[in-house]
Amino acid sequence: MKAFLFIVATPILLCLHGTEGQTVVPDDVLTLSTANFDFALQLYNKLKAGGDGKNIFFSPVSISTAFAMLHLGAKGNSRSQLEQVLKLDALSGNNVHKAFKDLHALLNSPATNVTLRSANRLYASNKYESFKDQFFTDASEFFGASVERKDFVGKAEASRQEINGWVEKQTEEKIKDLIPAGGITPATIMVLVNAIYFKGLWQDPFNASYTTEMPFRTGAGRSTNIKMMMIPGKTFPYAESAALKSKAIEIPYKGTVSMVVVVPDDVDGLAALEAKMDVTAANVLLDSLGRTDVNKFYFPQFELKESQYQLKSFLTSMGMTDIFGPNADLSGIGGNPGELQVDEAIHKAFIKVDEQGTEAAAATAITVRLTALTPQIDEFKVDRPFLFFIREKMSGSILFMGRVANPPPVGQPRSNAIRDGTETDDNSSAAILVPSWTLLLVIMWRML
Numbered sequence: 001m002k003a004f005l006f007i008v009a010t011p012i013l014l015c016l017h018g019t020e021g022q023t024v025v026p027d028d029v030l031t032l033s034t035a036n037f038d039f040a041l042q043l044y045n046k047l048k049a050g051g052d053g054k055n056i057f058f059s060p061v062s063i064s065t066a067f068a069m070l071h072l073g074a075k076g077n078s079r080s081q082l083e084q085v086l087k088l089d090a091l092s093g094n095n096v097h098k099a100f101k102d103l104h105a106l107l108n109s110p111a112t113n114v115t116l117r118s119a120n121r122l123y124a125s126n127k128y129e130s131f132k133d134q135f136f137t138d139a140s141e142f143f144g145a146s147v148e149r150k151d152f153v154g155k156a157e158a159s160r161q162e163i164n165g166w167v168e169k170q171t172e173e174k175i176k177d178l179i180p181a182g183g184i185t186p187a188t189i190m191v192l193v194n195a196i197y198f199k200g201l202w203q204d205p206f207n208a209s210y211t212t213e214m215p216f217r218t219g220a221g222r223s224t225n226i227k228m229m230m231i232p233g234k235t236f237p238y239a240e241s242a243a244l245k246s247k248a249i250e251i252p253y254k255g256t257v258s259m260v261v262v263v264p265d266d267v268d269g270l271a272a273l274e275a276k277m278d279v280t281a282a283n284v285l286l287d288s289l290g291r292t293d294v295n296k297f298y299f300p301q302f303e304l305k306e307s308q309y310q311l312k313s314f315l316t317s318m319g320m321t322d323i324f325g326p327n328a329d330l331s332g333i334g335g336n337p338g339e340l341q342v343d344e345a346i347h348k349a350f351i352k353v354d355e356q357g358t359e360a361a362a363a364t365a366i367t368v369r370l371t372a373l374t375p376q377i378d379e380f381k382v383d384r385p386f387l388f389f390i391r392e393k394m395s396g397s398i399l400f401m402g403r404v405a406n407p408p409p410v411g412q413p414r415s416n417a418i419r420d421g422t423e424t425d426d427n428s429s430a431a432i433l434v435p436s437w438t439l440l441l442v443i444m445w446r447m448l
């Protein structure tokens with residue numbers, strides 16, 4: 001047994017190859033699934049750059065769903081970069097959201113002996129006042145995402161724990177502490193979250209009495225002992241690819257989900273396989289899977305629970321740059337272009353494979369913050385002599401200036417308080433001055 005690549009295929013992926021007949025999958029979901037797969041492979045290429053010996057596990061559909069929600073509120077370049085990186089160009093305009101809605105419905109349609117659910121939620125600051133109502137309406141309509149108001153300013157840490165608690169509940173405790181300490185700050189105005197959970201039983205479970213300790217070859221001349229499961233004498237969809245120098249097998253779960261495992265012929269052939277793997281190569285391989293009798297099928301038990309990714313750097317290097325900086329246009333969520341930006345996108349995933357089946361979970365949280373934090377003060381009380389200016393903001397012209405040193409007490413009529421254009425000699429009230437050059441400017445401005 002060698003290092004291998006595996007894909008937990010969703011029902012959609014199977015339908016793409018016509019191995020499942022009953023459910024009619026809408027065309028837009030098929031297009032979206034190809035887009036998601038393309039995005040998944042490109043993101044995988046970025047994630048693997050972290051080192052050859054490391055395990056990788058993530059949920060492409062969770063990440064694209066969270067970013068598709070963000071897409072609802074993105075405009076201009078921010079929006080087109082999202083479409084380009086998520087490969088959504090094939091779905092024009094608002095069809096993107098309709099496709100996600102259909103996908104969401106399909107993933108959450110109950111099938112016997114399989115648990116598959118994907119849930120979305122928005123956490124919005126109860127202090128930020130410039131949200132666009134349409135964003136919430138659309139998030140609910142297309143993503144089934146409800147909104148929960150949170151006090152990110154006064155209770156950042158408690159809010160973080162509540163969001164993590166929701167994720168934990170959605171994923172049957174498999175994804176804990178999604179948002180790390182400090183991930184929510186008083187500048188946070190929204191967190192967009194997707195959580196996905198899958199539990200499937202193998203159509204043909206492995207018999208535990210055949211599970212033995214065997215070496216797993218981690219590289220040329222290196223190995224580590226693992227628990228290897230075995231199924232004797234079964235028929236599997238199987239393929240050999242000369243182009244990829246690999247072999248593939250499909251292990252079905254009950255229902256419409258399966259795992260596809262691709263194993264390179266050479267012990268250290270994974271890097272070469274990864275280099276050649278793209279949507280076309282993957283589809284050719286999946287299409288060539290044919291029923292084959294396998295006398296002994298060996299497959300390792302494994303559990304990956306430390307997969308945690310801060311996606312910002314990966315997605316930025318893929319071309320999703322604007323949303324993470326001051327050029328972000330998230331004005332469909334709230335405020336003006338440039339007012340909001342994405343702080344970070346956090347992803348965490350878990351998988352456990354044993355004789356009975358597979359349990360997998362993942363979650364993605366996108367934190368949106370004010371580009372510049374509005375500083376907070378308790379109160380501002382003008383209760384002493386002060387200076388003031390009245391200025392025209394576009395030109396910066398000081399139209400008026402003055403000072404209040406001794407305002408009239410309550411109840412005293414304001415007699416000759418302000419005389420336009422001259423300095424009062426009565427210091428019981430405001431002194432007001434209009435610089436003559438300013439008047440000239442105002443007149444010129446009016447004439448324009």
Ligand SMILES: *[C@@H]1O[C@H](CO)[C@@H](O)[C@H](O)[C@H]1NC(C)=O
Pocket residue numbers: 112113254
């Ligand atoms: C579902 O699983 C239960 C217990 O594992 C089994 O008795 C039942 O036949 C299964 N149903 C289907 C449709 O596979």
Ligand SMILES: *[C@@H]1O[C@H](CO)[C@@H](O)[C@H](O)[C@H]1NC(C)=O
Pocket residue numbers: 207208209210
């Ligand atoms: C597992 O294999 C053992 C040994 O061959 C056999 O006795 C047992 O019945 C098998 N269990 C199942 C559930 O097939």
Ligand SMILES: *[C@@H]1O[C@H](CO)[C@@H](O)[C@H](O)[C@H]1NC(C)=O
Pocket residue numbers: 426427428
């Ligand atoms: C104006 O201010 C001067 C000096 O500050 C003071 O002596 C005078 O009484 C004030 N006049 C009035 C009308 O309050």
